[in-house]
Amino acid sequence: MNPRHHLHESTLIGYAAGALAPAMAIVASAHLEQCAHCRRAAREAEGFGAALLDQAHNDPLPQARRDALRAQMLARLGSQDDPAETIATPHPRRETSPAPVAPDADRLPHALQPYFGSSYRALRWRWMAPGVHCLRAADMPSLIMLRIAPGKSLPMHSHGRSELTHILQGAYNDSLGLFAPGDVADLDQDVEHQPVTAPGVPCICVSALDAPLVFSGWLARKIQRFVKL
Template sequence: MNPHHHLHESTLISYAAGALPSPLNIVAGVHLEQCPHCRAQLRQAEAIGSVLMEQTQPAPAAAEQRRAQLREAMLAQLAGEGIPSAESMDRQPSRERPEADPDHLPVALHPYFGSSLRNLRWRWIGPGMHCIRAEQMPSLIMLKIAPGKCLPMHSHGRSELTQILRGSYNDALGLFAPGDMADLDEDVEHQPVTAPGVPCICVSALDAPLVFSGWLARKLQRFVKL
């Protein structure tokens, strides 16, 4: 898996600082499991955070020792909040979806959706569209969209993170395939069209409802709650 669309650097900094809302944090973690490029960027963000923490403290007598202490304190804080660091991810065996089990879900999703796509109970929300919400976190959503489906034009109330797990879609930003991350904000308006072949399955997190352009989609929004 070689992702071509990645987390924005501001998202990585927020992730490293533990400042992302929980649903966004989970989807960012899914991408980081599968993307060495973003793990490398996360290491840089963690290093910057460690330096900033050090600069807020009086200059120590043993600078190197204090720097190590601050770094360990920051990593311990991230671990205590359930936020894996790039270092801890790199120490673990590869979590990319095993080829022998294409239905395997990323580890970060197991507490919310289980370990396999086969066990999910999808809910119909429209022609060719199904979803499932995490019981513990309703704004964490998995979507399954039929091949060749054109979604309504929409923008975003605030932030959206969407990780592609299977299938693909095209929009004005390009082709999004398995492993790719759509890191979107209120300035992006797009109309995804799923590719032929297999359904597009993705996991999304929103921190505000979508903003649909068409009147019909706006009418239906209160029923599908996206």
């Protein structure tokens, strides 16, 4: 598995700082289990964060210096284009980014198991719309899994705030490209798209939303009150 779509730099910084909403952090963790590129970037963010915290505690920095260090961290995170690159952590830290997990066709990522169980075969899907089934985490309604039939076109929509979607099985295409297993769609309110699932097998993904979707069509808007997306 070699993901081509990764977590945004701001999401990695929020994850390293423990500042992401719980559902977003869970989806980010699921992606990190399967993406070596983002694991290295997360370790880089953790290291810079630890250094900044220590410096702020011992010798508070001027705002201009803090801004410069943050810009430096963003630039380094954005430069991690070589999957084989080894990143030296600039400060001792406690490991917080998930370790890689050996693939198993029937096992969910470790980060999702407390909320959905460990086995794909044991999932009890609920009908949402023709060709679309879902599961919601019992104690976290903004964390959902979707199973979408092959060749299914979803309604055009944008996002009230942010959406983080990690692809587990199958694939979909939209204006941003092909999203296959291991890829993550890290989207904000400026993105409008219409995912179309690839032929062959259902697309299974896990999503976190921090605001309802914004549908373009009137029919989708009417259905939205029932499906609660």
